[in-house]
Amino acid sequence: AQYRKRYGSPRITRVLQQEGYCCSRNRVARLMREDRMAARPKRRFAVTTRSNHRLASPNLLDRQFAVTMPNTVWTSDITYVPTGRDRWLYVATVMDLCTRKIVGLAMRGDLSQHLVIDALRQAIDRQQPGTGLLLHSDRGVQYSSKAYRRLIAAHGFRQSMSRKGNCWDNAPMESFFKTMKVELVYQQRYETHEEAKRSIFEYIEIFYNRQRMHSALNYQTPEAFEAFSNQSSITLKPESPGY
Numbered sequence: 399a400q401y402r403k404r405y406g407s408p409r410i411t412r413v414l415q416q417e418g419y420c421c422s423r424n425r426v427a428r429l430m431r432e433d434r435m436a437a438r439p440k441r442r443f444a445v446t447t448r449s450n451h452r453l454a455s456p457n458l459l460d461r462q463f464a465v466t467m468p469n470t471v472w473t474s475d476i477t478y479v480p481t482g483r484d485r486w487l488y489v490a491t492v493m494d495l496c497t498r499k500i501v502g503l504a505m506r507g508d509l510s511q512h513l514v515i516d517a518l519r520q521a522i523d524r525q526q527p528g529t530g531l532l533l534h535s536d537r538g539v540q541y542s543s544k545a546y547r548r549l550i551a552a553h554g555f556r557q558s559m560s561r562k563g564n565c566w567d568n569a570p571m572e573s574f575f576k577t578m579k580v581e582l583v584y585q586q587r588y589e590t591h592e593e594a595k596r597s598i599f600e601y602i603e604i605f606y607n608r609q610r611m612h613s614a615l616n617y618q619t620p621e622a623f624e625a626f627s628n629q630s631s632i633t634l635k636p637e638s639p640g641y
Contacts, residue, residue, distance in 0.1 A: 406437035407426045407427035407430055409611050409613075409617065410426050411423045412611060412617045413611075414426065454542065454562075455557040455558060455559045456558065456559070457558055458534070458556060458557075458558035459471065459532060459534040459567070461566070461569070463495055465495040466496060466627075467496055468494055468496045468525075468624055468628060469494060469496075469525050470527075470530075470531060470532065471494075471496065471531070471534070472501070472502075472527075472532070473492070473493050473495055473535065473568055473571045474491065474492045474502070474518065474533065474535045474541070474571065475535060475536060475575065476509070476513065476540065477489050477575040477578075477579075479583050479598065481591055481593070481594050482588065482589040483589045484507060484589075484591045486507070487505055487506075487507060487588075488506055488507070488509050489503070489598060490505075490513045490516070490517040490540075491503055491517060491571070491574070491602075492518060492521040493570060493574060494525070494620075495570060496627060497620045497621075497624040497627060498570065498612050498615060498623070499607050499620035500574070500602050500603075500606060500620075501524055501525050502517040502518055502522075502524070503517055503598075503603075504517035505591070505594075505595050505598065509540065511545055513540060514535075514538075514540045514541060515546055518546070519549070522553060527553075527555075529553065529555070530554060531556070532558055533550060533556065533558065534560070534567075534568060535559055535560070535568065536559065536567075536568055537560060537562065541557075541559065578598070578606070581601070582598070583598075606620070607621050608620075608621045
């Protein structure tokens with residue numbers, strides 16, 4: 399209940415172990431199964447991208463999802479959330495592949511290029527990455543727009559795009575959206591865009607980035623893993639021998 403039925407037996411095991419309980423994953427899974435406690439199931443993936451293959455960039459990422467340094471490889475995508483009165487809310491995010499942290503977020507009632515530009519600008523302002531960063535996305539027309547590519551070029555980034563009709567080329571971003579919808583969106587009934595925006599912002603910034611354990615990060619949170627990675631990358635200047 400504390401994690402709103404978002405955790406299955408692997409994460410529940412980690413939580414219990416951190417609280418001082420001596421237990422194995424098999425035991426936790428058995429007890430949860432006996433009490434009919436399970437994480438919310440995921441739904442099947444649905445393709446929603448309007449692609450522009452003529453302007454597509456090459457797939458430079460090539461499914462190399464294991465990244466060791468923050469702010470060197472980002473990936474971005476768009477999803478949609480239904481609302482009762484205002485219809486669809488479109489959500490664009492930017493993820494750091496090293497930390498799995500959502501570093502950029504934008505939400506609008508339309509699928510214009512401004513949606514992905516706003517998300518990328520927020521990520522840049524927040525993280526202050528250097529030149530050479532690899533920015534991956536699918537082949538959506540928003541990512542092929544001149545304004546989006548001008549922003550990438552202005553910061554010295556490299557653009558990469560998934561192959562035609564291949565959602566697995568952007569698997570970490572797709573996985574995040576599935577998780578967000580299972581753990582949040584499918585459990586809500588939003589009436590307006592503002593209601594959905596507040597809920598999604600709270601989920602990403604408060605829960606996902608700062609509280610939710612991530613299996614790909616050895617069950618650390620994205621925020622904690624980013625702090626650890628940044629600390630590990632610091633190299634101290636050697637002192638003078640002092641002869």
